[in-house]
Amino acid sequence: MIDLKLLQKDFEGMSAKLTRKGVSAELLTTLKEKFESLRVAKQEFETLQAAQNAMSKEFGVYKREGKDISELKAKVDANKIKVADAVEVQRERQEELETIAMAVPNMPDDSVPDGKDEEDNIELKKVLTPKEFDFTPKEHWELAEQNGWIDFERGVKLATSRFSVSFGMGARLERALINFMLDFNRERGFEEVSVPALVNRQALEGTGQLPKFEDDLYKMDGQELFLIPTAEVPVTNLYQDEILATDELPKRMTAYTSCFRKEAGAAGRDTRGMIRQHQFHKVELVAITTPDTSEIMFEQMVSCASDILTALKLPHRLVNLCTGDLGFGAAHTTDIEVWLPGQDQYREISSISNTRDFQARRAKIRYKNGKKNEFVHTLNGSSLAVGRTLVAIMENNQNEDGSIDIPEVLKPYLGM
Template sequence: MLDIELLRKDPEWVRERLSTRDKAYAELVDRALELDRERRAILKEIERLRAERNAKSKEIGKLKKEGKDTAELEAEVKNLRESIEKYEVELFELETKLREVMLSIPNLPHESVPVGEDESQNVEVRRWGKPRKFNFQPKPHWEIGERLGIIDFERASKLSGSRFSVLLGWGAKLERALINFMLDLHSKKNYKEILPPHLIRPEILVGTGQLPKFEEELYRCERDDLYLIPTAEVPLTNLFRDEILSEDQLPIYMVSYTPCYRREAGSYGKDIRGLIRQHQFDKVELVKIVKPEHSYEELERLTADAEDVLQALGLPYRVVLLCTGDMGFASAKTYDIEVWFPSQGRYREISSCSNCEDFQARRMNTRYRDSQGKLHFVHTLNGSGLAVGRTLSAILENYQQEDGSVIVPPALRDYLGVDVIKPE
């Protein structure tokens, strides 16, 4: 959530920054300022009426001590009290509307983010590794997995419908090996491992920005009014909602493995086959809670930590800086890490690393107290470290052999116990 003071102080600058995402957001700024003006006018009137009521109440007390009639003044106080109550109802309604509008406004892009409308205007930052040259036609990961007998989409569809998978034998073991490998790697870098609940309350999703805007992407258990997590970022970041941290508690680094659940609304027809776009998938998530002056330095480190996983696995990738029109709702700056898929001849996203600045902290009311006793909102960062299913898919494709087997990356051999996965 943006600071309303920023909208009051420099609305034109806010409109300009938001228009680099979508010009329609300027209307929300105007609506927020209109509601804010109405709210402040009513607050002023309530304060005036309360002052008048208090003055008359004191006068009533004085007159009663003198034995004088106070009926007329008491009637006036009653009318004032009723007027105040009426205005308080209006104030509540206005504050609710204002909050709804403020929750619908995305974060402001950082000045270093390139202006653009869509992914075609993202900027490549760097590449690592060279894509392997095959002496045969590389197959897509779903064909490799089915031939090896380690992925079954047909039986998953029988259980749950489309966009689900069953991992079998070495497929399940490879998934587990990747999870343990990633958790161990990040734990060595002072990330504290967290295992959060997978069902969360609506206000938790409001805190990180998934609600109210992305309701259609979420799975909801209506009876209990709980949601399945779309990413571990949501519960991890909200661990400190409504808390005041001490300065020496920062920075906080957290890592978590969880399944993630997403409807993938609006993506029908995209990545129908394979593990790229599933309704349920595993992910290792990195979250940082830091002081504002360190957050962009921490973003670079967070991205490097996610890159380290791919480097350790020997998977070629590139890092892309997202333009304003392609960034997530809560992000001020995002790097996407894209891994090479030989069957497609292109890089595909495997991680997004974002600095949300104080956008989420304001929604969660998470602050810290500095050494002078002043309160500040923290900055929050998150990134995939990595999406496990996509990593498994990239390994199958990049390490496939002509005979249908798949070489196990050296970094995983101690976890998996074999050097090669062969067809059953």
Template structure:
């Protein structure tokens, strides 16, 4: 959630920034007006309540002293009616305000480039040069089927479209990648955690998936529980509604989970292969930090993900997302795109975001700085999407005869 006090104080600047992200000006204006109205309503209610409280105290004294209370009772009863009206007004405003505020995305940083969609993202640098093939490289689905690594039909048979099954070396490689990535992140100072794959509404509101994006989530029938779309949700919410001590920051964590997404708006995109599946594996990095540390940690996370790709000898590039491609909760995001020779293009394999205090305010994650409680900054990033890494290995390590080499760093994980 954005800082309403800041909005109130510096309305023009904040609304200008939000408009860069495509938020309707009228919407922001409305938020401001509602906020002001709520403040008035609250103050009004509290004054009445204070009066009621003091009369109630008097009431107790009268009774103890055996005085006549009928006149006082009349006053108190009359005030009660007024209070209830004031409370109603306040509650309605509160609810309206919350609905609006929760649907407003984070304020993009000033250095986020303007742009409409992913085509306007800005490349920062390339790492490793794609190798030249002496033959026409195949796409991963062909390689996956030819090598018997992935069975797309049987995934559909078991569930529905956009599900797949890994066999043999395909399955082993997934497991090796997960272990390799977790170990890599551990060495970089991220503590490994294992978390539930189902979370409640509060957790999803905390990280910003709800209330706006319920259509993208799988919801349990009859329960207020959802399958996680990313480990970011359970891991960040681990400290929901807590006040951490300054010494325990930064908290750097890494988790492997399956992720589940309905891909509601993605009809027709990447229908073939395992680029866009309803269920996929991902190793995630999450950090909670003091505000002044978050940028350094952000850089650390980007390099951590990039270094994994480098260790796997996979060419990739680092891209700064433009306003149009920026997610709901992010103040700024860097994507890592891996080179896919079969597709002859770079494709997203990691997305690292600093949400600053946006999620912390929603999830109420604070730390004690001396006497004051301050919102932490939260960061998250993939390191990496396992399925897409497997895709990248298949396409980059393919040979002319259709066989696939195994990256050196993974061999120990495969007993090779």
């Protein structure tokens, strides 16, 4: 959530930043007014409640001393009605404010380029040069089927479209990749955690998926539980509503989970193959830091993900997402795109974001800065999307006969 106090203090500054994310100045003005009117309502309630408390105390004294209470009772009864009204007003205003405030995205950093969509993202650097093929490289679904690694039809039979099944070496490679990534992350100082794949509404509000993006989530029938779209949700929310000691920070965690997305807005995109599935494996990095160290952590997380690709000898590039492509909660994001020779283009395989205090404010994750409690910074990033990594291995390591070379670093994980 954006800082509503800051909005009061520096309306111009915040409005300039949020306009770049398509938030209108009118909405922000409304928000500012609602915040102020909530403050007034709170004060009114507190004044009335203070009177009520004082009179109730007096009531006790009267009773003990055996005085006549009828006059006091009349006063207190009258005030009680006022208190009830004030509570109602306050609740209404609170709700109005939250409805608006929870749907406002994070402020983009100044370093985020303006832009409409991924076309406007800025390439930061390339790592490893794509290999020249002396034949036309195939796309991964062709290779996957030829090698018997992935069965797209049977996935659809079991569930619906955008589900697939891995067999044999395909399945083993997925498992090897997950283990390799988790080990790699652990060596970089990220503690492995294993978390629930179902979370409640509060968790999703904490990280920003709700209330705005409910359409893309799978919800349990008749229960306020959702399948996680990313491990970022359970892992970040581990510390929801907690005040962490400074020496506990930074918290660095890595988790492997399945992720579930309806892909409601992606009809027709990537319908073939396993680029865009409703269920996919992902190894995630999450960090919780003090505000002054979050950018250092960000660089470490980007390096971690990029170095995994380098270890797998997969060419990739880093791009700085533009305002139009930036996610709801992110202040800035670096995407890592892996080279897919079959598709003859770079495709997203990881996304690393610093949300600064945006999620911390929603999830109430704070730390003790001396005597004061302050919001932490939270960061998240994939390292990596497992299915897409497998796709990249297939396409980059293919031979003319369709066979695929196994990356050296994975061989120990495959007993080779």
